[in-house]
Amino acid sequence: MDFRKKRLSTEEAKKIDMTNYLLSLGHQPVEIRNADYWYRSPLREEQEPSFKVNQKLNLWFDHGLGKGGNLIDFGILYHRCTVRELLQKLNTDFSLQQPTLLPSNKNIELENKIKILGDIPLTSPSLLRYLEERKIPLEIANEFCREVRYGLGKKTYFGIGFKNNSGGYEIRNLYFKTSSSPKDITTINNATEEVLVFEGFIDFLSFKATTKNLPEKGQDFVVLNSVSFFERARPFMETHKQIRLYLDRDTTGINCTQRALSMSPKYHDESTLYKNHKDFNDWIMNPNKAPKKHLGRKM
Structure with a gap:
């Protein structure tokens, strides 16, 4: 297909x-x-x-x-x-590059799960083009990501790797979106009173790319790496006085945001910034369609 x-x-x-x-x-x-x-x-x-x-x-x-x-x-x-x-x-x-995962075999073991083979600075031309298309400067990506080589079955692949709190990676390239075990959230703790929450790391990088004027360590961050990990992130998020949500503008993201708003006045929906777009990255990729609004810290 x-x-x-x-x-x-x-x-x-x-x-x-x-x-x-x-x-x-x-x-x-x-x-x-x-x-x-x-x-x-x-x-x-x-x-x-x-x-x-x-x-x-x-x-x-x-x-x-x-x-x-x-x-x-x-x-x-x-x-x-x-x-x-x-x-x-x-x-x-869903991936355009569909790998063959764990073919049916009576004696098969878990040999075909993703195995991280190594990581280096981002250098592959195809990954650099991907970042350029996403409007993410290389210096921003290099600060938070690595180029990871990983094995799946007998094949080797590479992608932009974003590490989570448990040592697993979220992995992206032009054709493939996956992750390695263990799956977890990613937190960046600068010991501030405000935390910004993103669904995926591409949106987080997009925010960093568009807010260079803000203090480098002026905020804490959570990247959920999956909306299903929202509950897992709550203990960290709720130690802060302000929790700003930049989740996707699809049904899943909007429902999650609405649930959070009903739980505590600490939560604030910031996705209205890109209300006519799928997510934060879609907004910066299509700036002519985006409503104008200042990205600085709210008081």
């Missing part, structure tokens, strides 16, 4: 390999039994894996929730969105 030529239909989306899709979201199997791939549930917190994907049938079942189905059923629960919104998300977010 060539995702670049046409928009996905519901039936086409159901045919996307669930193990590949879960990998793109940062989830890897804990155990494989024949065609059954067992995960710690992406839909809730748990220690023992009770979320099963049968790769032969390409169906999932969460034993803790008592729910299951196809990729569409999973996607609308995971992203808390409608079918139409999920299809739009798959068209924009």
